[in-house]
Structure formats: C-alpha cells, structure tokens
Amino acid sequence: MLRSLIPALFAVVAPAADLTYVTTWVGNSFDGAGENGRGRWMQNIIDEIEVAPDGTVLTASGWDEAGRCSGLYRDGMPNVKLLQQYNGKGGHKAWGWGTGGQAVAFAGDQLFIVNDEGELMRFRWTPGDLESASWVDEIKIGKTVGLSARGSTFVAIGADGVVSVRAISDLSEKSRFTLPGARDVAIDAQDTLWILSGDRIVHRGRDGAELPGVISDAGKPTSVAIDHQGHLLVCDDGARQQVLFYDLSATPTLVKRFGDEGGLRSGNPGTVTATKLWGLRGAGTDAAGNLYVGLNIAGYQSCGTVLKSFTPEGKLRWELHSHAFVDCYSFDPASDGREIYGADEIITFDPAKAPGQGWSLKALTIDAITHPDDPRLNGRHGATGILRRPQGKRLLANIGQYSGGFDLYTFESEQSHIARFRLHVGPTKDAGWAWEIDERGDIWCGDSPSHTVKRWKFGGWSADGAPIYDLAKPESWPWPEGFSEIGRVSYVPATDSLYVAGFTPEKKATSWGLIGSVVTRYDDWSTGKPVKKWTADMPVDDDKLQPKSMDVAGDYLFTVAVKSTAGRPSVVNVFKLSDGSAVGTIAPGPEVGGVSGWIDQSHGLRAMRCKDGEYRILVEEGARGKNLLYRWTPKK
Template identity: 30%
Template sequence: MKFRLIKKLGIICPKFDQSIKKMSRKRSFNQRKFLTFLLCLTIGIIVSSTAITTRWTVSGSPTHTYKTSWIGNSFGGGKDWVQNNIEAMYVAANGTVYTNSVWDEAGREAGIYQDGKIIGMANDTHGWSRTGGKAVTVDSKYIYLAITQGSIGKTEKDYPPDGTTWYCVRRYDLSGKPAPFTSGRGWDKSMLIASTKGEITGLATAKKELYVSDSAANRIRIYSTETMQELRSFSVTRPGAITVDQKANLWIIQNKKGSNPAKILHYSHTGKQLPQEITKVIEPTAIAIDPQGRLLVAENGPLQQVLIYNVTDKPVQVGTFGTKGGVFAGNPGEVQDLKLYGITGLGTDATGNIYINSNGFNRSGTDLRKFSPSGKQLWRLLGLLFVDNADADPQTDGVDVFTKEEHFVMDYSQPPGKQWTFKNYTLNPFKYPQDPRLHTSPDATFVRRIQGKPFLFITNMYSSFLQIYRFDTSKNNKVAIPSGMFVGTNGEGKKSIAGNWPPHQPAKGEWIWRDRNGNGAFDEGEYDKSEDYPYLGGWWVDSKGDVWKTLRTQDSIGIRHYPLQGLDANGNPIYAYSSMQKQKTPSMFTDLRRIEYFPETDTMYLSGFTVDHPAKGDDTGVVGSEIVRFDNWSQENPTPRWRIVVPHDTTGKREVSTAAMSVAGDYVFIVTFKTAEVHIYNAATGVQVQQFKPGSEVAHESGWIDIPHGIRAFRRSNGEYLVFVEEDWKGKVIIYRLMG
C-alpha cells in the first residue's frame, strides 16, 4: 500500500485510479480492491553524502562513479518541486500565482508561485481523506480553496460522517496557513461546506463577497468573506469558473453536458441575468478579466487558444492569444512558446502579463507559463510526469528520451536537471480521440526500432495491457499514432475493459487490436481474440520487436511469445494468436513475474517467487524473490547460469521488496519498492557489484516505486549507463548516470 509522509500521523485518503492515477492497492490477483485508509508510515531518509559525485559500494566489490539527474520537473526536490496537474489558478495584481490541484503526491495541492519560483503552498491539503479541487480565488486578506473532505471513521474531531463527503471552501491567510472562522467546520474550523452532492467548480471575490459555483445544485452561492455566512444564492445551470468584471458583475462559464453546449453567461452581483452572453465557444475551461477590462476565455477545444473579448457592451471578440491549433499546429506535437495544450488555468497581473497553465490531456502534467502582453514567454515551470518512467531511443544513443506522452531531447554536457528539453508532446486527442492514453492509465514506455522505425510500447501499473504507437516521420509529425494493443483476459468472463471504450471489443477473453486501416481508431474487424489465464506478471519487447509476457501461477506453461510478423501497409507491427508460442515456466518458479529476452545472445532473464524463496502473502506488483539467467534459451530445457536472490518480503509487512528490474549491457539493475535503492549485479556472474540511493541533486529523496517497469537501463556507445527510475512523489523521473 503506497502513501506519502504527511505532517501529522493519521489516516490518509486513497488516490483515484483513473482521475488521480493511483489508489491504494490490495496485493491480490483474485480481485483488486482499494483500501480506504491506513496508518501513515513514517519514512526517514538518512543523508549519507552531499557530494554531487557519489560512491556507495558493496563490500569487496568494484564501484562505478555515478551522478543523479532527472527529467520532467523544473526542480529536483527538497522544498522545491512543481505540483501535479494544476486544475485552477488565480493571478494577483503583483503576479503571484495561486493554484489548486485535485492531487499532488507530495502534498502541494495548492502551490504559490512568483517570478518563476516557488514561494509557498497552502498547508494541510493532503491526507486524512482530503484532497484539493478545481477552483481557487484570492482577495486582499485570504486564499479561498476548493477542497474535498471525506470521512475518516470514528473520531471526536469534526469530520464528515461515514458515507458523506464535504465539498468545501477552505480559507487560508496569504501565507498559506488556515484561517478559521466562527462557524467554520473541520478540525481547525477553516472549512465552509458548500455542498455534500458535488464539487465546487468556480470561485471569485468582489467587495467582501465570495461567489461559489455549486454545480450539483445548479446555483451560485454568495458568502461574506469575513464571516463566511451565506448571504444569498441564485440559479445558474451547470455553473463553472467565475470572474468579476470592473463593474462588479459576474461572468460565469456554463459547462457543457451531453448535447447541451457550453456558454459564458453574464450576471449582476445580485443574481440578475444580464443579456450579454458568449455562445461561440466549445470547451471553455478558465476565465479572467485583464487590466483593460477585456474578458479572456481559455478555449480548450481544437483552437487551443485564449479568446479575447471586448465586453463594454455586447461581447465582441477582438483578438486571440496563442497559436491557433496549439501544440498541434505546424509540426504536430512540436512544443513552442505560444503553442498551448490542455488549458486549465488563466490570469493576468496589473501590468497585463498573461499567465496560462496547460495540463495536456488526461492529466499529462503541469506546464505553467508567464507571457508579456506582446506574447514573449517570460518564464515557465514544468511538472510533466506522474507515475511514469522513461526509455531511450537506441538509434540516437540516448539523446532522444520518451515517456508515455512526452519526448525529451538530452544534452548530457549540461548540469544535472538541466540536461533535458521538452521537445514534443505526442498525444493528439482531436485527431485520435480513441488513443488509449486518453482512456487508460499507462505508466511506462519501451522505445524500440523496428526496421529502423521508432515505436513506443506502453504498459500499466497492473500489467493488464500493452499499447503500441507508431510515428509518421515522413510528415514531420511528432504525434504518436495508436497502432496496436494487447489486453489480458478478464477473470470474471467479462469484457477485458469495462465501459464503452474501446468500441467493438470482444465480449470476453483477451484480444490483440491492430489499426488495420491506419486511422488510429478501434474499428470493427480489427481484433484478434483468444482466452487465457487472466493474471499477468510482466511484459517485454525485445530488440527484434517480438512481444513476451508472463502468466503468474498458471500450470507450468506460463510464458507467451508473440513473434513479430512484420509491418503492415500502414506501418503497424503485426502480431497474432495463430503465431503465438507457449513456453514452459522453469520448475524453480511458483509465481512468474518479469521477463527480458535478448535474441542477439539467446539469453533469457526471468524473475518471480520460487520454491526456495516463496511469497509471503500475495504481493502482486513486485519482481519476486529471485532473478534467474538462462543461456541458450531457445534450446530444449535450458539450465540456469545463475540465480540471484533479490530483496523481498519475508515478514508479511512489505518493508523490503524489489519493484522492478532491467538488464542492459553487462549488468542487471533492480530498484527496491519503498526505499528506491538501485542494486547492480554483474550479468555474467550474478554477483552484486554496487548499490546506491538518490543523490544530493534530488535532495537524497524518492517516492516509492509503484509500477512493474519502474526502472529502465540503457548503455550508451561510450560505455555510460543511463538508469531511469520512476519518482512520482515530486513529479519527475530520476536518471542515474554511471560510467561503465
């Protein structure tokens, strides 16, 4: 079960698997149930070195000098990191940016930024069944933050009763400390309960009044900012974000629902609807008034721009900000200063500078930018990665690095944390609305070249699928095109993926989808189907493009090999159940987990729990207790060359276990689950040669390793090893650089 250190020992809230990405997980492959609460575990990090270049040896073994670096976040950690997925923001006249996120793994749901720096955060937004939200506003005295407060069971303190959730406005002073009030709720009396039915979708203040969008009740509620008592309310259907114009009247986004389109409505502060409205918008997500009194609207539809309206009388669009089409204009996917993507936040300061946050799509990550009124980018903060890992393009010797949605270009001559440039955003929801990354929660990428062409293979936290993407390099298109997908069998005899996506999937069993007509959509007649044991241990894609997977405790034939059958006319890899090969599980394994095969040397590495070192309970997400190397794998009954016993749970407390493994060059790399220690073994002998932790460059800290492929190693042509390790606590991927 994975939770983060919080300031007070207590019970912490679960994370939602799709919208927030990860929930607490019961280690059972018969069913995946989410636990609601656990006591927080206090984790201490012992700082053993402050040097940039670090050595941590295994007694009697040679060592490799290594440096710690990272990608995906503007800051390395400690007190500084950019939060996950800003959902709303408010910009003060002096350029201070106040933000709100539903979830930040390290507890910065509400960050405060200025001049490209982190200057603070709202306290106690995390844990104790509490999360952030999708609205924030500020006046001269207070921050008003939309939060969600769930129940925590029996307690004498003021929490919701079981089965009830409070959708609150929590009041803070401008430094980020809770500001209680006489009628306040919660243990510190700083919460205003606006609803028990649905989240708050908009906040604004004017003349000592706080305006709250209670979308579930289709009402705008008005409260005194001093007493937080409700003064009045009025009806608005599906109210969203709110801003107040220079006449103290309200502009309110009316969110779309089904066939009902979005609008922007105009109301007096007393609740009288005014005749002005804006209807020619598709996906308005944020709204603000600039110093000239113009209305700015974040249009998150295909335009991906800020629309600018003169609202002195009847609203007239007088301009736009940002490149039309956003990141998908020009060379699709190529990141540039004025190319936006997935806009969630918008604001201006007193001098007319414009602040915009892009989250990407399906919560890709934070991209917060400040622009001058003329459109010059003045600063930018990035927090792009959450529960993700990276891999290097073998053809570019590690210069091109990919995560599930981002393409980074590396310059290894630069200092740690400065080596990466966010070059391309590879997901396009408008051209490929059925892209699996929009409908699932993928976590880690394999980068492979097949016939010289680049492909991404992406799996998830439960190893339940493997997604395949191709690139149309002939058109300088940087977007990854949905190409194929493997999905495992549902153990209850139902569809492999519940819900309406993807269309036309088989009613039961497992399937392989291939984009036969090249349109990136799941069309009828594009599925190959079968049925197999439902519980998977891991995936692998070898250098030839063959796909491998392991089945956990299924009889004695638990390895599936899908040889690549070539590329079709649209450039999609071809795999089929008719060519699938079943291979025996070596007899020492009782529960097979990971697999990595190297066709150049006919070498197989397998991991899992064994007869000699069995599992304690059912720890579903880990490597197991042993890694075994087999030479001459394709021959009949190969015998092990060596067996390594890796850190694993022997007590049932799961304090020690190995989360992931990766083989590259002359070494086998593993990373432990809770402590994020990397252990290195000689691939020829199985002897451990080194182990190390995150260095001072990332404040000697890491979150837990949450995914089956949370470590990925790559050997460059100069002998250097790049070791990528998931670090979602503070929104990045750690890179260890070791000279071979």
C-alpha cells in the first residue's frame, strides 16, 4: 500500500526539442548509411568465403538483418549496391534479396550463389568492380552446402551428400555421385576433387572414383580451398584454430599452419590480436598470395564476425568487423565510458577520435573449445550484455531479445577475458519482460506471478568464483496500485528508488514487449512503504507504439522508440529523474546518415554518466550490425 508524504506529480509529455549531441557508433567497421538495398556495413554472419584472383572476397550466409547475406569485399571495402536475385525485381524466396545461403563461387566474370531455396543463381561482373554484379539466370538444384568452380566446371555439394558436377557454360549436370557427410569441395589443377566429408578430406575424380590421398589430421575442418600455389587450404575450427596448408604433389602433407595456435585461448585468454583466429569459416588466397580468412563463432548470431586479409608474410593488411546482430551493449561502470561489454565481446572506446573511428575490439569472451555447452553457442539470437561489478569483480548478465531472465557469467580472472556460464536466474517459460540487474548485482523482476515485484539479492561470491543467489527466497512486494501490466523496472540503490514502467486500464498496450504507457518513480521502495513521486506519460512512435527499452543513469531516464517518430528512426526521449519532465530527444545523426533499424531488444538501450558530466547512450542498431553511441552533455 502506498503512502503519499508528498504530492504525487504527474508529468505530461509535451513535444520535446532536439538536444545537442554527437552520434557515433561501435561494433561495425562502417556507418551503415544508405537506403534499403544500398550502403556500407560489414554483414552480420559469415558461413563461407571464396576469393577471386584479384583479391575480391565473396561471402555466404543465411542471414543479414538488412539483406547483405552475400557480400563482395576488396581492399577493406564492401559493395554498396547489394547483390539481388532478379536484380531486385520481386520473387525473392530466400532472405536477403534472395541471396541467403551457404554456398558461393567465382568463375572469371561470373559468380554463383545457391540460396536457401536451392536456386543456383548466376551473376555477371567485371572482376575487381564491386558494383558491377548483375543477376543473369538461375536453375533449381536443391539445398546446397558447398560450391567450387575452376576452368569450365563447377561442383555443388548438396545437403543430402549428392556431389553434382556441372558445366559453367550452360549449368548442365555432367555427372553426380553421393558421398555421405560431404560439406565442401575444392577443385585442383588436375580437375580432381578434394571433398570435406565429416572430419576428413577425401580425394575423388569427377565421376566419384576414389583417388589416392586422404587427409585425416585436419582437426575440426570447416572448409577447403586451393591456394595460388596449388596447396589445399583447410580451416581447422578445432583446438588449433588455424588455417592449414597441405602440399598435394604426392601424399598430402601438412607444410604450413597460419594463426596463433589455440586461437583466443593463446596468450592472454580472450584478448584479440592480429594473428589470433577463431570460428574459422573459410579461407583463400589471391593471385599475389595474400590470405583471406572469414571468422564467425556459432554461426547464426554474429559472434566475432570478422573478415581478415594478410600479406604472404603473414602481416595484417586489413580487417572488417561486425559484432552486433540485434545486440545491445553496456558500459563497464569502472571504465568511465571507455570500455563496452556485449554478450560476447569487449570493446574499447576513445572519445577523442572521429565518429566511428574511436572503437576497437579488445576481446571476445566466448571459448567454444573449452566451453562447448555455453548458452551463447546454442541458439542465442540477439542479446544485451550488462556488466556489473559487485564487490569489485566482473559479472556479465546477458538477457535475450524477449527478456525472460538473465544468464550470468563470471571471468576466469581479472586478466583473462573468457567468461564462463554460471547460472540462469528466471523461469524457463513465461518469464516476463520486466527484468533488470542493478549496480549491486541484485536481480529484479517486475512482472512476477501473482502481480508481484521480486528481488534476488546478490549474496557474494562462492569459493570457486560463482555469484551467490538464493533463488528460492527472493524478496517480494505487491504491484503498485494502478498498473494492469508492468513492462520494465529499474532500481537505483542510492535513493532507494524503483522506476516502474507499465500499462494502466486506461492506457493499454499497443503491441507486445513494450515498456509501458507510463513510468512512475517510487522512493523508499525497500521499506515496504514506497512513496510515489511522479508519473510520466510515455511518447508513442508513428505506429502508436510505446517505447521498447529504457534505462536510468545519473539524473535522467532514457527511453527509445521501436520505429520512427515524425519520420525520425528510433528516437531517444530524455526525462528528468527529479520530476519526470521531458528534457528533449536524440535520434541518429548525419554521422550515420540518419539511419537506424527498429529496436528489437527488450533491453535495447543502456546509458551512463561519465565523470565529466557527459552522458553516453548505447542503442541497438541491428539493421546494419552496430550500436549507436550518443554523446550528450546537459546544459548547466
């Protein structure tokens, strides 16, 4: 029951003026500016790469949020106009303008993509000109997992293990055979096939006849290719995390390995260096001997997606990054806004540098080799990583797109950046939306069963470094009066204030997963006799949707819209914590072409106040694989 020692204020949201701020971004090598079907960004995922003699890289993936499932890259730059089935004119069945799939190949002035509908598409292009590719024709060949072309022949590996040998000229099939478990193929100078099957690479003729040479020491191979010197390149995504080079002149012999042995586990665990590799998905060389490697841990979720190019001597030439597939980041509270954590990465931020140039990947916190049961490897598609430091130690709390509680991770040490899964806090189903973890490490749920607000207090650290929570005995309070639904909560220990966002019988939800139509501040919450200080109406976007996410930092409440407001995408509204009044708005600036996708994450905004009074606000921008980072200093 509420007690009102002071009059409850009701703040009505009036149209708020734009604030003065700077837009920058983190998590992607490019700004993502451009209309639908155009622009520069590094794609979300890499499943495979192929390399042309001139150094152009063609990628394959099943998904990119803005349709760059297959991309062209050269000298550290991507194509601007996306590859499009039927040149963009309707009929697209697979995602990404019809280009979503796992198999691609170059053949001189032609390139081939097999999409997830099993359509083998042929494009014509001028080698080296990333904007020249144009769809020509296609045939249906079925779901395909591997593709290779050389001379007048290309070979497709079907998902059912059927190996189809075809003529490039008219796409007609010349022969076929079945090899169970086949996943990729490379054609050597003698026109014979090296086929990745299971964890072995076997040698076959075009008619399927067995030929001498079997490679069984390639660890956990994920792809094969022939380099400029005729070596077989094998991506070993096992314990070595390296690109392997085999001499095929006689019995296949391993003659070279590239990449720091052990990948992310080498040196300081998790820390990224130029020659550490991880999640190897494909490799190849150009005519000059430059090496290209495509990296992506766990496939469909944009974990550690990087495309790297090295000189023949092994020095890094360039690299392109994409780390935020429908993810939202948060700040390390001990870093004064200079270190940023995601669900599986650590990013440094230098505010002195120009927009988009101030971020760099410091570490990846996932070790798929040591911890294969990590939930981040098993079905997570988008998450917010929230870093807290209870009692001075790092605690990473990951929460998914649909909320539902936290996966908690701890780090091996303050030096190691590998995070280990410890426990999940929250029901396994029907877990609700209103979850938060406060600065002390206490976990809150505002829409618990029986209309209760619950708190699981952080109880310290166990002897083996795990966080302690008594999951069976949370503190519990009844919902405040007047709410029909609670969508989010945020607790500030310093003032014992709980900010409750939700809906009322008069102001109902317009869609699922939104924070609410109102936000109310309650002081003295933990006493059991909370004081209602104010209630503020929440703004709606052009589709009449209430905000999707919110956070409290310093003296302000920040919310972000799902879609556009007055034509401006993903507008951030700022409110004073003192009285709930509207301060102003923030939206994507010219630094990113004014572009943002919809906000999908329940926790798609995180904010902090820096020591100098500047506020830094991170907002999910999943459409083009990044987070927007707004820098705003309130007027005194």
